[in-house]
Amino acid sequence: MGGKRESGAFLSSPALAFEANEQDFSLASEPSSSSDQDIIPPALRHYLFQCLKKLGEECRPLFFAKIFIGEKNEIPTSCCQNLVQMGDKCHTAITNAVISRPEFSGNATLFRTRSDETWTTCSQLVEAISPGPSA
Numbered sequence: 001m002g003g004k005r006e007s008g009a010f011l012s013s014p015a016l017a018f019e020a021n022e023q024d025f026s027l028a029s030e031p032s033s034s035s036d037q038d039i040i041p042p043a044l045r046h047y048l049f050q051c052l053k054k055l056g057e058e059c060r061p062l063f064f065a066k067i068f069i070g071e072k073n074e075i076p077t078s079c080c081q082n083l084v085q086m087g088d089k090c091h092t093a094i095t096n097a098v099i100s101r102p103e104f105s106g107n108a109t110l111f112r113t114r115s116d117e118t119w120t121t122c123s124q125l126v127e128a129i130s131p132g133p134s135a
Contacts, residue, residue, distance in 0.1 A: 040097055040100065044093070044097070047090075047093065048090075048093060048094060048097055050090075051086055051087075051090030051091075051093060051094055052094065054082065054085065054086040054090065055079075055082050055083060055086050055090075055094075056078075056079065056082045058079070059075075059076075059078070059079035059082050059083070062075055062076070062079055063075065063079070063083070063118065064098075066114065066118055067095065067111055067114045067115050067118055068098060068104065068111055068114075070114070075118065075121070075122060077125060077126075077129065079122075080121070080122035080123075080125045080126055081122075081126055083118075083119070083122045084122055084123055084126045088119060091115065091119055092115070095111065095112065095115040098111070099111055099112070
C-alpha cells in the first residue's frame with residue numbers, strides 16, 4: 001500500500017486502521033466532504049488510534065487478515081501479547097469500527113466470531129507463557 005491517503009483514511013479504508021499513523025487520524029478528524037465523517041465520531045477515532053498504537057504496527061495487518069479476510073495465519077506470540085495488553089475493550093472497539101463499514105457489515109457475525117476466537121487464542125497463549133502466582 002503506497003502513498004498517503006486522503007482525509008478520512010481510517011474511514012475510507014478499514015484496512016488502513018491497521019496501518020494508521022497519527023497524521024492519518026488527525027486528517028480524519030478534520031471536516032471532509034465525505035459522509036464517512038459521520039460514521040465514527042472524533043472522540044472514538046482518537047480512542048481507536050490509541051488502541052491501534054498499542055497493538056503495534058507489525059501486528060495490525062496480521063490481525064486484520066485473520067479476522068476480516070479469513071487467513072489462517074498464526075499470530076506471533078509478541079502480537080498476542082500486544083493484543084492482550086491492549087485489552088478486550090480496545091479489541092472489540094476496533095472490530096466494531098471495521099464492521100460499521102458497509103462493505104463489512106454484511107458479515108458482522110462471522111467477523112465477531114473470528115474476533116472472539118482470536119482474542120481467546122491469544123489470551124490463552126499469553127496466560128500459558130505468563131508466570132503464574134507462587135503457591
